[in-house]
Amino acid sequence: MIVSTTAGFEALIIDGQRVAASDGGTFEVYDPSTGDVLATVAKATKADVRRAVQSARAALESKAWAGITPAERGRLLFRMAQAIRDRAEELSTLESRDNGKPLRQARADVQVAARYFEFFAGIADKIMGNTIPLGPGFLDYTIREPIGVSAQIIPWNYPIQIGARGVAPALAAGCTVVLKPAEDAPMTALRLGEIALTCGLPPGVLNVVPGMGPEAGAALASDPDINQLTFTGSVEVGTLVAKMAAVNIVPVVMELGGKSPNIVFADADLELAVQGVANAIFQNAGQTCSAGSRLLVERQVHDAVLARLVSKAKSMRVGPGGSDPDMGPIISKRQLETIEGYVKIGAVEGARIAVGGSRPEDPSLSRGFYYSPTLLDDVAPQMRVAQEEIFGPVLAIISFDELDEAADLANRSQYGLVAGIWTRDINKALSLAARIKAGQVYINTYGAGGGVELPFGGYKKSGYGREKGLEALASYTQLKNVCVKFA
Ligand code: NAI
Numbered sequence: 391m392i393v394s395t396t397a398g399f400e401a402l403i404i405d406g407q408r409v410a411a412s413d414g415g416t417f418e419v420y421d422p423s424t425g426d427v428l429a430t431v432a433k434a435t436k437a438d439v440r441r442a443v444q445s446a447r448a449a450l451e452s453k454a455w456a457g458i459t460p461a462e463r464g465r466l467l468f469r470m471a472q473a474i475r476d477r478a479e480e481l482s483t484l485e486s487r488d489n490g491k492p493l494r495q496a497r498a499d500v501q502v503a504a505r506y507f508e509f510f511a512g513i514a515d516k517i518m519g520n521t522i523p524l525g526p527g528f529l530d531y532t533i534r535e536p537i538g539v540s541a542q543i544i545p546w547n548y549p550i551q552i553g554a555r556g557v558a559p560a561l562a563a564g565c566t567v568v569l570k571p572a573e574d575a576p577m578t579a580l581r582l583g584e585i586a587l588t589c590g591l592p593p594g595v596l597n598v599v600p601g602m603g604p605e606a607g608a609a610l611a612s613d614p615d616i617n618q619l620t621f622t623g624s625v626e627v628g629t630l631v632a633k634m635a636a637v638n639i640v641p642v643v644m645e646l647g648g649k650s651p652n653i654v655f656a657d658a659d660l661e662l663a664v665q666g667v668a669n670a671i672f673q674n675a676g677q678t679c680s681a682g683s684r685l686l687v688e689r690q691v692h693d694a695v696l697a698r699l700v701s702k703a704k705s706m707r708v709g710p711g712g713s714d715p716d717m718g719p720i721i722s723k724r725q726l727e728t729i730e731g732y733v734k735i736g737a738v739e740g741a742r743i744a745v746g747g748s749r750p751e752d753p754s755l756s757r758g759f760y761y762s763p764t765l766l767d768d769v770a771p772q773m774r775v776a777q778e779e780i781f782g783p784v785l786a787i788i789s790f791d792e793l794d795e796a797a798d799l800a801n802r803s804q805y806g807l808v809a810g811i812w813t814r815d816i817n818k819a820l821s822l823a824a825r826i827k828a829g830q831v832y833i834n835t836y837g838a839g840g841g842v843e844l845p846f847g848g849y850k851k852s853g854y855g856r857e858k859g860l861e862a863l864a865s866y867t868q869l870k871n872v873c874v875k876f877a
């Protein structure tokens with residue numbers, strides 16, 4: 391059934407049409423700042439996902455998509471970047487309501503999303519191959535062809551940013567996409583699908599199928615007609631979807647989060663370091679795959695750093711995303727309870743709650759899912775709060791005495807996504823950067839404001855494959871070698 395725009399109802403986007411779910415099913419999306427219902431969203435069934443994949447398959451081979459020049463593909467993506475910028479305020483407000491994040495964070499996310507389309511628009515006509523010298527009588531060349539239908543399953547923490555991160559390079563490479571947003575925050579991913587249509591992308595090039603993980607997500611990951619899968623989320627679900635894709639020999643990009651350390655030496659600019667450390671854990675209420683959720687601090691500055699962090703945490707205003715606070719709510723009651731559970735575990739393990747460790751007392755916040763900025767001090771490296779991803783505004787603080795110990799602590803994790811190093815000593819910084827097992831290392835900075843240009847991905851259980859930057863294209867292309875013998 392094709393539906394028209396109704397306030398409060400969000401349809402699936404399949405083959406260029408806004409459609410209800412095949413069984414009419416819906417689910418409700420909540421504003422985590424208030425607990426109020428934000429929208430009712432069509433809940434994609436297995437059959438809907440199947441249809442979306444078929445539509446993406448047809449679009450992949452179509453004249454309207456496969457038949458246009460790479461330059462024209464680039465122009466369509468530039469148009470998407472512009473449309474996102476034109477609608478920035480509307481998209482930011484929606485992202486803030488859907489996820490709960492502070493408005494200025496949502497605004498930054500929307501700009502980063504536009505930047506992804508711009509960055510990959512510019513590369514659409516520069517995806518080149520090589521010629522390989524075989525000697526007289528031979529011409530050998532390689533071509534990077536689109537890998538095909540890209541399935542993308544994204545989380546709720548940065549929907550428009552992570553949506554754009556996967557969709558833009560896939561489209562630039564000439565792929566078509568079926569995007570499955572997270573059930574907790576699907577709104578701006580749906581807007582991306584609409585924007586694609588208003589910008590003139592052919593029907594089926596970008597399909598958006600919100601739904602439940604075990605139903606729509608599993609149907610997508612196991613569909614025999616996808617050619618590639620990009621997943622961002624938990625290790626647990628990543629393992630499941632990788633197995634589903636493996637049955638069809640479908641390659642996967644896995645972005646599974648981490649327990650990323652910020653390593654602060656006594657010789658660092660402490661003001662700068664503390665600002666970086668606080669931002670890395672409290673941004674998005676700690677619900678960030680690359681959150682700096684461990685602080686490794688040289689013992690002689692431990693007290694000084696802790697005092698500054700405590701005063702920062704105490705001064706942060708926690709409140710509804712729309713009021714643009716320093717920190718918004720947690721995405722859901724379930725996630726809030728997970729965080730509370732971890733802080734209890736930490737206390738039982740012997741960590742000391744230096745600040746926070748509870749929901750805020752402000753009664754005006756009682757309907758939302760808020761948690762106070764929390765610092766766990768005296769954490770030992772083997773504790774669960776030092777090892778497991780909490781995905782909330784909770785920093786685990788561990789002291790060290792020398793560089794070798796810092797390197798060992800940094801790597802004593804099943805994860806390896808990002809690390810931050812804070813020191814004025816270039817030798818220390820570079821020798822530690824060389825030893826750290828993580829996909830990105832930052833020195834005297836952290837996160838680089840979106841880092842659209844910088845290859846991003848995990849070592850160890852943080853995942854594999856690289857998104858962002860030119861490296862991302864490797865996932866969305868496949869290489870063909872053509873060997874010619876001539877007389
Ligand atoms: P999740 O891994 O369950 O969800 C991520 C995506 O996978 C969502 O779109 C979801 O619908 C989908 N999904 C869930 N079950 C599926 C299945 N059986 N088959 C196919 N797709 C499925 O993450 P969740 O439950 O929202 O959060 C749990 C924990 O995961 C968090 O506490 C955090 O530690 C981690 N996480 C990490 C993220 C990252 O950015 N790396 C993002 C979100 C969560």
Ligand code: MG
Pocket residue numbers: 603624627
């Ligand atoms: Mg889950």
